[in-house]
Amino acid sequence: MSRKIAGPEIERLVQLLARLPGLGPRSSRKAVLALLKRRNDLLLPLSDALQLAIAKIAECPVCGNLDTVSPCSVCADPRRDPSLIVVVEEVGDLWALERANVVSAQYHVLGGHLSPLDGIGPERLNIPNLIARARSPDVKEILLALNATVEGQSTAHYISDQLQGIDVAVSRLAQGVPIGGELDYLDDGTLAAAFKARRKV
Amino acid sequence: MSRKIAGPEIERLVQLLARLPGLGPRSSRKAVLALLKRRNDLLLPLSDALQLAIAKIAECPVCGNLDTVSPCSVCADPRRDPSLIVVVEEVGDLWALERANVVSAQYHVLGGHLSPLDGIGPERLNIPNLIARARSPDVKEILLALNATVEGQSTAHYISDQLQGIDVAVSRLAQGVPIGGELDYLDDGTLAAAFKARRKV
Numbered sequence: 284m285s286r287k288i289a290g291p292e293i294e295r296l297v298q299l300l301a302r303l304p305g306l307g308p309r310s311s312r313k314a315v316l317a318l319l320k321r322r323n324d325l326l327l328p329l330s331d332a333l334q335l336a337i338a339k340i341a342e343c344p345v346c347g348n349l350d351t352v353s354p355c356s357v358c359a360d361p362r363r364d365p366s367l368i369v370v371v372e373e374v375g376d377l378w379a380l381e382r383a384n385v386v387s388a389q390y391h392v393l394g395g396h397l398s399p400l401d402g403i404g405p406e407r408l409n410i411p412n413l414i415a416r417a418r419s420p421d422v423k424e425i426l427l428a429l430n431a432t433v434e435g436q437s438t439a440h441y442i443s444d445q446l447q448g449i450d451v452a453v454s455r456l457a458q459g460v461p462i463g464g465e466l467d468y469l470d471d472g473t474l475a476a477a478f479k480a481r482r483k484v
Numbered sequence: 485m486s487r488k489i490a491g492p493e494i495e496r497l498v499q500l501l502a503r504l505p506g507l508g509p510r511s512s513r514k515a516v517l518a519l520l521k522r523r524n525d526l527l528l529p530l531s532d533a534l535q536l537a538i539a540k541i542a543e544c545p546v547c548g549n550l551d552t553v554s555p556c557s558v559c560a561d562p563r564r565d566p567s568l569i570v571v572v573e574e575v576g577d578l579w580a581l582e583r584a585n586v587v588s589a590q591y592h593v594l595g596g597h598l599s600p601l602d603g604i605g606p607e608r609l610n611i612p613n614l615i616a617r618a619r620s621p622d623v624k625e626i627l628l629a630l631n632a633t634v635e636g637q638s639t640a641h642y643i644s645d646q647l648q649g650i651d652v653a654v655s656r657l658a659q660g661v662p663i664g665g666e667l668d669y670l671d672d673g674t675l676a677a678a679f680k681a682r683r684k685v
Contacts, residue, residue, distance in 0.1 A: 296534070302526055328500055336520065
């Protein structure tokens with residue numbers, strides 16, 4: 284920028300909002316203008332909501348989910364199947380599975396995936412807690428619902444190694460053609476996986 | 485959403501952030517996760533910056549710019565040409581002109597454009613203040629730097645009517661082919677304006 288366009292307070296807001304995923308410097312500036320223009324119905328409530336989040340939201344000590352109660356409302360829900368733990372990389376993955384409403388079970392959030400190049404080894408993820416939970420006699424199955432990426436799959440591989448010798452079944456999500464997917468647009472890896480896992484009709 | 489995925493505090497944050505331009509429900513959820521994951525380097529500083537903005541940033545009583553000082557740092561700058569007032573629709577337009585560094589003059593922010601269908605008449609815009617400023621003997625020229633849209637141009641038309649009888653020159657930005665623009669991709673209106681305003685080389 285060639286000239287200081289506004290006070291340092293506004294510039295700081297622009298810079299902070301630009302760090303959010305989905306907002307660049309330009310859209311961040313638009314967002315700050317919207318905030319300042321809509322003081323009562325946007326700026327004040329957002330500031331309040333952030334302060335409430337800071338005060339109340341914390342990581343669940345059991346599963347790593349984010350919630351205002353501890354343990355989180357998922358862990359505390361007695362109607363969920365206690366025998367199945369669904370392992371995900373991030374809280375967003377837990378939310379996605381809950382929105383899709385596919386399973387009513389326990390969760391375990393790793394907080395990322397193994398990435399030796401970035402210095403993220405097993406000790407940086409929520410893995411020891413998972414091994415401890417897997418030893419509980421209630422737990423019969425661990426579903427590794429990790430991303431179908433190289434990092435996700437090597438993390439799944441590492442965890443299933445760690446679970447050897449513990450009396451639980453270890454499973455992973457099926458791979459294949461997504462619902463509504465057109466073969467012409469799918470990558471070779473997905474097509475190969477769908478072929479290998481073909482099923483009798 | 486089929487199921488409540490998180491506490492109401494998190495849902496509220498997602499809803500508020502989704503009201504910002506550039507963020508939809510999906511990207512807002514990603515943004516909230518990023519905030520909660522990066523508590524110290526993102527959530528806490530953003531909350532502080534918003535509180536500071538609420539406490540310190542206000543509309544300049546002279547020109548309608550947003551700043552932490554009153555009158556704003558643009559109005560208070562003695563090096564700026566006092567004889568030219570550049571009229572813009574929004575603070576974002578003022579920032580754009582300042583970034584482009586094209587002029588060092590006074591500004592006047594209308595706070596929008598006339599839009600009879602939305603019930604926005606002249607009394608809702610910062611126009612009376614502009615007329616009063618135009619009467620000052622220091623002011624020689626009013627540049628109507630409004631958007632080249634129907635609303636912007638009819639607002640410009642209304643303002644130049646109001647300025648009749650006051651001893652100032654009224655001007656507007658040139659219209660034509662944008663720098664780097666390819667004729668093939670320009671709309672008919674721009675081509676017609678560029679043709680009508682053609683200049684001798």
